[in-house]
Amino acid sequence: MTEVLALDIGGTKLAAGLVGPDGTVLAHRVVPTPVTDDPEVVFGAVLDLLAPFDAPVIGVGSAGPLDPFGGTVSPLNTPAWRGFPLVKRLTEAYGRPVVLAGDGHCFALAEHWLGAGRGSAALLGMVVSTGVGGGLILADQLILGPSGNAGHIGHAIVDPAGPACACGSRGCVEAYSSGPSLVRWALSQGWVVAAPVPTARDLAASAAAGDPIALAAFDRGARALAAGILSAAAIVDLDTVVIGGGVAASGPILFDPLHRWIAELAGLDFLQGLRVLPARLTEAGVIGAAALAFRR
Known part of the structure; x- marks a missing residue:
């Protein structure tokens, strides 16, 4: 695999990028997380954010709690999403495998791989x-x-x-x-x-x-x-x-x-x-x- 699409979902901002196998971020975009009670508005912002990118696999880190095995997210700071089926919706939208974990998990992976915790x-x-x-x-x-x-x-x-x-x-x-x-x-x-x-x-x-x-x-x-x-x-x-x-x-x-x-x-x-x-x-x-x- 030469590159993957990565999505980081936080309570304040949504970030996405195309990342190479050595951890180089080849392209990067950030938008504010919508403040709304409508789950589709938040998901629409995610789709708009990801629109310029394509890759064979999508990795997603989300604020929690979440269920990475069931593919749902319920970020405390994004009240519009409660049990939101993020993996299913992204898979349907892109036709690509999607893998999910907590944003803290992804942060730890990154710092262990290339950062202060190497x-x-x-x-x-x-x-x-x-x-x-x-x-x-x-x-x-x-x-x-x-x-x-x-x-x-x-x-x-x-x-x-x-x-x-x-x-x-x-x-x-x-x-x-x-x-x-x-x-x-x-x-x-x-x-x-x-x-x-x-x-x-x-x-x-x-x-x-x-x-x-x-x-x-x-x-x-x-x-x-x-x-x-x-x-x-x-x-x-x-x-x-x-x-x-x-x-x-x-x-x-x-x-x-x-x-x-x-x-x-x-x-x-x-x-x-x-x-x-x-x-x-x-x-x-x-x-x-x-x-x-x-x-x-």
Whole structure:
């Protein structure tokens, strides 16, 4: 197979690309994820995005939860899709095989293949953005689990008495550390920003300028991330965690308190050697979806 078509479905944007067997992105397109209650509007945006491309196999990474075996997706941040039969619809539209996994799985595949986690024996990849997704690679194998949702670190519970999460539980990592969660908490504490619809990028800019509330928001989110990461590391003996996504793009604003909390909370010797790194790949979602198709 010389190239594959890759699709990355997120709560904020849809991305697609044509990817070669060495991971080179030969063509790339990005559009916003439609804000709508109509599932066909979202699917129409996907078809428009993919229209210029053609390849023998389509690899798809989607925000979850999802059922990669049944081919359905129910992204928490795309409420129009609940049990949407994405694989069936894409197969009908293109007449090509379609392979599906979580966006966190695809991110982990990409960073393990070509990015910061290359060569890791036990990798957790994390996408910290509109939500918090994850994927596990152990002994060079992507771990899906019986439901296809293994590695969903964003819904590890770090405080049962914590804030409500979009998944229906309480105190999940995502409820503390996603971009919207950081912004929501900062606003509740009196953070003032000129932007009409504040984002995590605005919050990071305020933190970089020394705003104490913004800094406290990132510290609070980093503590929850550290707790989730160390819990996962204790269970499966991770050696590397790679973090990407829009919130991770804030760089030291997130990673400085995260490394500090990892050092403070890591008790066992094998946890203290854990590497926690920023992602290297700017198009990890698309590259990982392609890796999924190549591994098919």
